[in-house]
Amino acid sequence: MNNKLYGNLIFELSKEGRKGYSLPKNNFGSYEIPASMQRAEEAQLPECDEMTVVRHYTNLSNNNFGVDTGFYPLGSWTMKYNPKINEEMAALPKFQCLHPEQPAATTKGALALVSLLERSLCELTGLAHFTFKPYAGAHGELTGLMTIDNYHRSCGDVRKKVIVPDSAHGTNPASAAVCGLEIVEVKSLADGTVDFDDLQRIVAEQGAEIAAMMMTNPNTLGLFETRIPEIAKLIHGCGGLMYYDGANLNPMLGACRPGDMGFDVMHINLHKTFSTPHGGGGPGAGPVGVREGLQEFFPFVSPYYGNFGVMMRAYAYILSLGREHVKEVGPLAVLNANYIKESLKDVYELPIDTICCHEFVFDGLKDKSTGVTTMDVAKRLLDYGYHAPTIYFPLLFHESLMIEPTENESKETLDAFIDVMRRIAEEARTNPDEVKSAPHTTPIGRVDDVLAAKKPITTYRQLKAEAQL
Numbered sequence: 001m002n003n004k005l006y007g008n009l010i011f012e013l014s015k016e017g018r019k020g021y022s023l024p025k026n027n028f029g030s031y032e033i034p035a036s037m038q039r040a041e042e043a044q045l046p047e048c049d050e051m052t053v054v055r056h057y058t059n060l061s062n063n064n065f066g067v068d069t070g071f072y073p074l075g076s077w078t079m080k081y082n083p084k085i086n087e088e089m090a091a092l093p094k095f096q097c098l099h100p101e102q103p104a105a106t107t108k109g110a111l112a113l114v115s116l117l118e119r120s121l122c123e124l125t126g127l128a129h130f131t132f133k134p135y136a137g138a139h140g141e142l143t144g145l146m147t148i149d150n151y152h153r154s155c156g157d158v159r160k161k162v163i164v165p166d167s168a169h170g171t172n173p174a175s176a177a178v179c180g181l182e183i184v185e186v187k188s189l190a191d192g193t194v195d196f197d198d199l200q201r202i203v204a205e206q207g208a209e210i211a212a213m214m215m216t217n218p219n220t221l222g223l224f225e226t227r228i229p230e231i232a233k234l235i236h237g238c239g240g241l242m243y244y245d246g247a248n249l250n251p252m253l254g255a256c257r258p259g260d261m262g263f264d265v266m267h268i269n270l271h272k273t274f275s276t277p278h279g280g281g282g283p284g285a286g287p288v289g290v291r292e293g294l295q296e297f298f299p300f301v302s303p304y305y306g307n308f309g310v311m312m313r314a315y316a317y318i319l320s321l322g323r324e325h326v327k328e329v330g331p332l333a334v335l336n337a338n339y340i341k342e343s344l345k346d347v348y349e350l351p352i353d354t355i356c357c358h359e360f361v362f363d364g365l366k367d368k369s370t371g372v373t374t375m376d377v378a379k380r381l382l383d384y385g386y387h388a389p390t391i392y393f394p395l396l397f398h399e400s401l402m403i404e405p406t407e408n409e410s411k412e413t414l415d416a417f418i419d420v421m422r423r424i425a426e427e428a429r430t431n432p433d434e435v436k437s438a439p440h441t442t443p444i445g446r447v448d449d450v451l452a453a454k455k456p457i458t459t460y461r462q463l464k465a466e467a468q469l
């Protein structure tokens with residue numbers, strides 16, 4: 001239960017002169033800090049006793065919602081359970097205390113682990129080599145596109161255009177732009193997949209300038225792109241390469257491999273498919289894999305390997321599932337998503353009614369006459385103890401509500417969630433105000449998102465200054 005007093009800001013709990021620490025006796029003498037490095041004024045730190053600090057932060061942590069607290073169906077973010085064994089492995093002191101500047105002779109174990117992880121990823125993706133420098137999915141995209149750019153330049157063929165589907169994750173066009181490439185958008189069909197006719201037109205008109213086509217499969221609507229072999233043939237035919245955004249690799253595990261489908265370069269969001277929670281911008285890892293022969297075109301993106309702890313967790317995850325069980329990940333993720341979709345599609349609008357992969361998108365409630373929006377449904381879910389699904393993404397629909405249960409969840413969990421979603425749909429009909437004014441049970445109610453984004457107050461000093469205005 002959140003405590004009112006200790007729920008105040010730590011600065012508000014501060015009392016001048018109070019201490020939460022005691023230093024051991026100084027046996028080393030004192031040293032003068034050069035005047036140029038000394039503070040001109042006192043650091044404005046809160047002054048609290050230890051118990052106040054503990055109670056404040058313990059109360060604060062109780063306000064968190066995580067996969068360890070409950071069901072977290074955040075579509076596109078793959079909030080799967082992170083087995084504790086992975087955390088233990090990543091916390092092994094000899095790995096955790098590695099320093100990037102340590103002599104190579106003392107890091108052989110870590111390098112061996114990276115090499116073993118590379119072998120596993122090659123086997124799971126059908127590609128030949130991986131670089132582990134990129135720090136996240138988007139960084140992987142940039143690294144992969146730079147690899148492709150280097151390859152074309154080595155052939156004396158400067159190609160400046162990248163084809164990106166209109167359904168792509170925003171990082172795809174952003175990475176292409178950062179790489180200095182021009183984006184050519186290919187349309188999606190009403191069923192959410194790439195419009196092959198539009199793609200043929202683009203290739204016919206601009207084929208000689210096309211460096212690559214970026215694809216996410218399953219795409220950002222959670223739909224499997226069935227025409228990949230034809231698409232790959234078309235792109236290869238004009239001299240371009242196929243780039244696979246592997247952020248959505250989860251449902252493919254054990255079912256199929258990007259390398260076998262004709263992709264030449266890909267990145268994987270290790271921090272989704274292979275555990276490590278995805279949220280708050282990190283930590284992540286976006287290793288980039290290539291077909292044999294392309295590894296010599298990897299660019300220099302960092303002097304160091306990326307987030308080693310994320311690699312440790314990924315390897316622990318793969319090893320603990322083993323060759324046999326890792327193949328069950330994809331099919332189970334797909335089964336769970338389809339179970340929820342089919343159980344709710346009579347009350348929530350399903351714009352693309354087909355078999356989905358690991359996630360799917362509703363376009364809000366079916367009955368729009370109540371005025372209850374996707375935002376209201378998401379807020380009401382908090383009252384029932386669920387993290388909200390992804391809302392208003394993808395942008396293809398007005399009231400997107402994107403649900404991804406992952407392979408981890410039991411049928412009981414899915415059934416309980418389905419019950420609550422149905423109850424909210426019923427409430428929207430019988431008592432819409434209850435839903436529109438939700439949440440009612442959380443410590444903070446509905447925040448003004450626009451104000452928070454436009455005028456964020458992130459420090460106590462700012463808060464005080466605002467209060468004095």
Ligand SMILES: Cc1ncc(COP(=O)(O)O)c(C=O)c1O
Nearest residue numbers: 076136137138169171216247284
């Ligand atoms: C399809 C897709 N591509 C790229 C990314 C970017 O990954 P990151 O957030 O690690 O940069 C994401 C994020 O989850 C994604 O869903």
